[in-house]
Amino acid sequence: MDFPDIRWDIIWNYKELFIRGIWITLALTIVGYLGGIVLGLFLGMGKLSKKKWIYYPSKYYVDFFRGTPLLVQILLIHLAIIPAIFGHSLGYFVSGCVALILNSAAYNAEIIRAGIQSIEKGQMEAARSLGMPNNMAMRHIILPQALRRMIPPLGNELIALLKDSSLVTVIAANDLLYAGKVVAGAYSRFWEPYITVAILYLFLTFFFGKIITYVENRFSNSFVPKQKKGMFSIRR
Amino acid sequence: MIKIQGLHKSFGELEVLNGIDYEVKEKEIICVIGPSGSGKSTFLRCINMLEDVTSGDVFIDGVKVNDAKTDINAIRKEVGMVFQQFNLFPHMRVLENITIAPIKIKNMNPKEAQTLAHQLLKKVGLGDKANSYPEQLSGGQMQRVAIARALAMQPKIMLFDEPTSALDPEMVNEVLDVMKQLANEGMTMVVVTHEMGFAKEMGDRVLFMDQGLLVEEGTPEQIFNSPQHERTQAFLSKVL
Ligand SMILES: Nc1ncnc2c1ncn2[C@@H]1O[C@H](COP(=O)(O)OP(=O)(O)OP(=O)(O)O)[C@@H](O)[C@H]1O
Ligand SMILES: [Mg+2]
Numbered sequence: 001m002d003f004p005d006i007r008w009d010i011i012w013n014y015k016e017l018f019i020r021g022i023w024i025t026l027a028l029t030i031v032g033y034l035g036g037i038v039l040g041l042f043l044g045m046g047k048l049s050k051k052k053w054i055y056y057p058s059k060y061y062v063d064f065f066r067g068t069p070l071l072v073q074i075l076l077i078h079l080a081i082i083p084a085i086f087g088h089s090l091g092y093f094v095s096g097c098v099a100l101i102l103n104s105a106a107y108n109a110e111i112i113r114a115g116i117q118s119i120e121k122g123q124m125e126a127a128r129s130l131g132m133p134n135n136m137a138m139r140h141i142i143l144p145q146a147l148r149r150m151i152p153p154l155g156n157e158l159i160a161l162l163k164d165s166s167l168v169t170v171i172a173a174n175d176l177l178y179a180g181k182v183v184a185g186a187y188s189r190f191w192e193p194y195i196t197v198a199i200l201y202l203f204l205t206f207f208f209g210k211i212i213t214y215v216e217n218r219f220s221n222s223f224v225p226k227q228k229k230g231m232f233s234i235r236r
Numbered sequence: 237m238i239k240i241q242g243l244h245k246s247f248g249e250l251e252v253l254n255g256i257d258y259e260v261k262e263k264e265i266i267c268v269i270g271p272s273g274s275g276k277s278t279f280l281r282c283i284n285m286l287e288d289v290t291s292g293d294v295f296i297d298g299v300k301v302n303d304a305k306t307d308i309n310a311i312r313k314e315v316g317m318v319f320q321q322f323n324l325f326p327h328m329r330v331l332e333n334i335t336i337a338p339i340k341i342k343n344m345n346p347k348e349a350q351t352l353a354h355q356l357l358k359k360v361g362l363g364d365k366a367n368s369y370p371e372q373l374s375g376g377q378m379q380r381v382a383i384a385r386a387l388a389m390q391p392k393i394m395l396f397d398e399p400t401s402a403l404d405p406e407m408v409n410e411v412l413d414v415m416k417q418l419a420n421e422g423m424t425m426v427v428v429t430h431e432m433g434f435a436k437e438m439g440d441r442v443l444f445m446d447q448g449l450l451v452e453e454g455t456p457e458q459i460f461n462s463p464q465h466e467r468t469q470a471f472l473s474k475v476l
Pocket of ligand 1: 271274278
């Protein structure tokens with residue numbers, strides 16, 4: 001094996017590029033994630049609908065976005081669909097966000113559908129028997145319980161989306177991976193930029209992982225609010 | 237008050253109710269007994285349309301319940317239901333469990349709803365549990381909250397589907413006592429139960445169901461002391 005002597009100064013010279021890359025990756029991930037949850041909520045409920053004109057579009061949407069590569073979706077949206085609608089490109093960021101929202105919505109839809117279905121039938125029946133219309137029961141009774149059960153899989157989805165967001169590099173989005181590519185291209189060196197990119201992604205996933213764990217603990221199985229620390233905890 | 241005519245219900249191929257006719261009068265306590273799988277729950281659930289009926293009609297106060305033009309939610313406001321498994325909302329405190337329906341459906345103001353909830357909790361003997369979560373309560377307490385929750389809509393009719401079957405024996409009476417109190421206040425009640433003691437003591441009429449049919453109907457004395465039908469006799473000899 002032939003290891004080159006590592007030159008970290010290259011990375012340092014491009015630090016602004018990497019920092020901007022981190023921000024853009026974060027922005028894409030967060031916009032894609034939140035948008036994907038909102039859209040996924042409607043799709044997930046759509047897949048539970050008894051009305052065929054709601055069920056089938058939701059189902060085909062989910063099938064399409066889960067059944068085709070995200071990379072292809074990004075190219076289609078950026079190069080074909082958005083120019084066809086607006087007459088010109090809206091830039092990589094808009095295309096990237098749209099692609100990530102549409103894609104993650106399909107995965108979230110399945111999580112949300114499963115979460116809603118996991119709530120005992122009796123909950124809906126009790127709500128309906130009190131005279132609540134279906135939507136009201138969904139909003140006040142079913143979703144608050146289902147959302148808790150969705151937290152772990154939705155957390156996994158966040159990490160997956162963070163990593164998948166690197167695919168927008170293909171449309172020259174200035175994301176984190178793209179920063180690495182630029183440096184690699186400029187110097188024809190690959191170790192430093194891609195190791196740096198890998199480490200930075202690792203930091204980001206670690207950071208998101210911490211947030212997820214916090215949220216999971218906060219909304220653990222019990223609905224009873226946790227006692228404030230110190231009241232009943234055994235002191236060392 | 238409740239009029240049931242030629243009620244049929246099938247789940248796919250399976251015929252669960254095979255033509256039931258019955259009329260419940262105001263302030264009557266109707267106890268429904270019968271073997272497991274005979275269709276008692278289905279019968280009860282057809283009254284408030286938790287199950288849609290296959291054929292036949294259900295009228296409440298003269299309004300046809302199984303009519304597409306009927307606002308089923310308006311009917312359900314008048315018909316409270318208590319389930320075997322309580323079905324309290326676990327993410328809400330006891331107080332919210334009781335107030336959510338009046339606030340959201342009847343637009344009752346929250347203060348008023350809370351006052352009502354506290355009164356109802358006192359009535360079911362749980363005045364001190366308003367701020368508990370369901371998981372912090374025993375089965376008997378949960379079922380009493382469930383009764384209070386249904387009463388908060390100030391219904392004219394209460395349906396009970398084996399309200400004590402999921403309870404430990406020592407908790408059965410606390411729930412039955414609340415139901416007796418309710419009966420004495422003149423509530424119209426349809427109670428599916430395995431508690432023959434309750435049926436004997438409180439029932440105005442007892443209905444014996446078997447295989448989707450209303451086999452026999454009468455006063456508790458008639459049904460328990462001199463059942464006319466073979467199947468009623470066979471069932472009672474097993475459970476008494
Ligand atoms: N949603 C459903 N889908 C299919 N079959 C059902 C459904 N609900 C009930 N059944 C069937 O209908 C029949 C009557 O059920 P039902 O629950 O009304 O009986 P029950 O008299 O209440 O019995 P138990 O005393 O056990 O509660 C049973 O054979 C049951 O399996
Ligand atoms: Mg039953």
